[in-house]
Structures are given as C-alpha cells and as structure tokens.
Amino acid sequence: MARKHENLEYKVLQIIKESGSKGILQSQLWKKINATSREGSRISLKLEKAGLVERIRELHDGKWTYKLIAKKRLLTxxxxxxxxxxxxxxxxxxxxxxxxxxxxxxxxxxxxxxxxxxxxxxx
Ligand code: SF4
Incomplete structure (x- = not known):
C-alpha cells in the first residue's frame, strides 16, 4: 500500500515538473490521476513539505485553488x-x-x- 502511494506521489511530481514554470492547477492534476481532492491535497502537501513543489493560491473560475509548481533543484x-x-x-x-x-x-x-x-x- 505504501508503495502505491509512493508511486502516485512520484507520478504527481512528474506531471508537475512537466507543466514547467506555468505550473498546474490542483483540480486539473487530480483529474489526470483520478484522485479525490482529499487524496490529492494530501499528496501536494507532502510534496510541498519535502521542498519539491510550491503551492501558490490562485483564483480560478471564481474559486480559490492552488497552483502547483516544481521547485528547480540545481545540482553543481x-x-x-x-x-x-x-x-x-x-x-x-x-x-x-x-x-x-x-x-x-x-x-x-x-x-x-x-x-x-x-x-x-x-x-
Ligand atoms: S556503491 Fe553506493 S549504493 Fe552501492 S553500496 Fe556503495 S554507497 Fe551504497
């Protein structure tokens, strides 16, 4: 079960990375992975806590939501x-x-x- 969650988190991170600097709205992302907003929010909070993504509050179609953007991690x-x-x-x-x-x-x-x-x- 833990492995399934890790795979989903990895998949979510890849989708966020692919969306580049413009990011992706949480609601669009959850549709892509067939997740409930509760499950999706849990994943995005976990990724944010790990310092991998930024969550930016945004008004979309009259509703407040979050946009997720991958943090750049430059290695030297x-x-x-x-x-x-x-x-x-x-x-x-x-x-x-x-x-x-x-x-x-x-x-x-x-x-x-x-x-x-x-x-x-x-x-
Ligand atoms: S080579 Fe790297 S991964 Fe393999 S045992 Fe050594 S430290 Fe670990």
Whole structure:
C-alpha cells in the first residue's frame, strides 16, 4: 500500500515538473490521476513539505485553488562530490538485485536526504 502511494506521489511530481514554470492547477492534476481532492491535497502537501513543489493560491473560475509548481533543484559538481559511491569499498559488488544495491543502500539514502535538505528553499 505504501508503495502505491509512493508511486502516485512520484507520478504527481512528474506531471508537475512537466507543466514547467506555468505550473498546474490542483483540480486539473487530480483529474489526470483520478484522485479525490482529499487524496490529492494530501499528496501536494507532502510534496510541498519535502521542498519539491510550491503551492501558490490562485483564483480560478471564481474559486480559490492552488497552483502547483516544481521547485528547480540545481545540482553543481561540488554538491555531488561527496557521493558515498565514489569511495565505497563495496562498489564492485553493488548493483540492483545484488547484496549491495543503490535501491536499499543506507549510505546512499542518507546522502540523498542530506543533499535534498541542502537544496530545500532553492528556486
Ligand atoms: S549504493 Fe551504497 S553500496 Fe552501492 S556503491 Fe553506493 S554507497 Fe556503495
């Protein structure tokens, strides 16, 4: 069940990103993914809290709604220099489905969280 929600959140984020700098209205987005406004609002709040999207209040057809715009997350070479994989002793044994895998690696997850946190608030 958690996986289904993560996939939906990922899909929502991709749609928001594809809408570019003009963004997308929440109501249009929920129609695209067949979500209720309650479920959709939960996802958009979660993405906003993670610093991935901006929610901008907007009057549309006489009703207040929110427009969702993806935050730009620029990575520089400096910001990825300390990725743990570069000096990892398990690098040659690492691969999807292996004992060591980027999908389950704690070191990589913690590093991704750190750079995600460092980029919060950047536009
Ligand atoms: S994903 Fe983890 S185990 Fe694999 S190379 Fe990177 S740091 Fe090492």
């Amino acid at each position: 070479i400096d910001s990825i220099m300390d990725i743990p994989c570069v000096f990892c002793v398990d690098q040659n044994k690492c691969g999807v489905g292996s004992q060591f895998s980027p999908t389950t690696c704690k070191k990589l997850s913690e590093w991704l969280e750190k750079i995600s946190y460092n980029h919060q608030g950047e536009t």
